[in-house]
Amino acid sequence: MENLIITAAICGAEVTKNQNPNVPYTVDEIINEANLAYKAGASIIHLHVRENDGTPTQDYHIFKKCIDGIKECCKDVIIQPSTGGAVGMSNDERLIPLKLKPEIATLDCGTLNFGKDEIFLNTENTIIYFAEKMQQLNIKPEIEVFDKGMIDTALRLLKNGTLKSPLKFNFVLGVPGGINASLRDLAFLVGSIPFDSVYTVTGIGRHQFNMATLAIASGGHVRVGFEDNLYIEQGILARSNADMVKKVVHIANILGRNIATPNEARKILNIKEEN
Ligand code: KMH
Numbered sequence: 001m002e003n004l005i006i007t008a009a010i011c012g013a014e015v016t017k018n019q020n021p022n023v024p025y026t027v028d029e030i031i032n033e034a035n036l037a038y039k040a041g042a043s044i045i046h047l048h049v050r051e052n053d054g055t056p057t058q059d060y061h062i063f064k065k066c067i068d069g070i071k072e073c074c075k076d077v078i079i080q081p082s083t084g085g086a087v088g089m090s091n092d093e094r095l096i097p098l099k100l101k102p103e104i105a106t107l108d109c110g111t112l113n114f115g116k117d118e119i120f121l122n123t124e125n126t127i128i129y130f131a132e133k134m135q136q137l138n139i140k141p142e143i144e145v146f147d148k149g150m151i152d153t154a155l156r157l158l159k160n161g162t163l164k165s166p167l168k169f170n171f172v173l174g175v176p177g178g179i180n181a182s183l184r185d186l187a188f189l190v191g192s193i194p195f196d197s198v199y200t201v202t203g204i205g206r207h208q209f210n211m212a213t214l215a216i217a218s219g220g221h222v223r224v225g226f227e228d229n230l231y232i233e234q235g236i237l238a239r240s241n242a243d244m245v246k247k248v249v250h251i252a253n254i255l256g257r258n259i260a261t262p263n264e265a266r267k268i269l270n271i272k273e274e275n
């Protein structure tokens with residue numbers, strides 16, 4: 001099997017210090033968490049940024065400071081900014097981090113109920129607009145899949161040339177409103193993508209490490225981090241993203257799967273070394 005790519009989703013847009021005081025907000029906290037996750041074995045940092053008070057933002061300067069700082073301490077790590085941002089942001093706001101020419105960025109491939117009255121809106125035209133921008137800038141899209149129809153949307157865009165092979169998927173399982181975190185549903189997603197695709201599995205909340213284990217065993221890759229889960233085990237808050245990355249490394253060791261370096265991850269993902 002390919003070496004295991006671990007993505008650390010270090011802060012997200014929704015989780016707060018009230019839920020876990022170790023969630024990073026400031027530029028320094030975000031850089032420090034990225035560094036700890038990288039040292040623990042993460043080859044990709046999935047990046048959202050915040051105002052100092054924790055408000056999610058797509059501010060160019062905050063993204064730049066975080067990306068510059070992460071590159072300084074984690075020399076070869078792959079930085080993957082979010083174009084999902086937070087619910088309610090405009091499309092152009094969400095696209096701001098692409099101005100920093102990352103190697104890879106997220107492409108959310110459908111609309112989803114996102115708790116209470118919130119809707120994470122990604123119309124067909126939005127998805128096409130984002131995918132075309134990424135293609136123009138030579139940025140690899142990571143296709144975010146919260147439900148099966150989002151794969152079908154991506155495959156339609158592959159067929160008409162808006163997306164290019166090989167595709168890279170991130171299956172997010174366990175968001176209320178999205179697909180369940182179960183073996184049956186993960187197998188359904190994996191069986192629905194082209195053979196030359198690469199997939200990462202993200203289990204939300206208590207599903208994080210079960211889904212990670214299924215991914216490791218089945219040849220997929222893994223995403224963990226505060227964006228998706230606040231606990232290292234039932235009832236015990238994680239002290240850092242690095243705790244979660246280390247736990248994945250431990251499971252991978254038990255299952256005999258080696259961990260990919262960032263440059264190995266670039267090869268697996270078919271992205272060139274530096275933009
Ligand atoms: N914060 C969610 C609304 C992404 O990073 O592309 C969207 C999200 C997905 O986190």
Ligand code: ZN
Nearest residue numbers: 012082084227
């Ligand atoms: Zn995200």
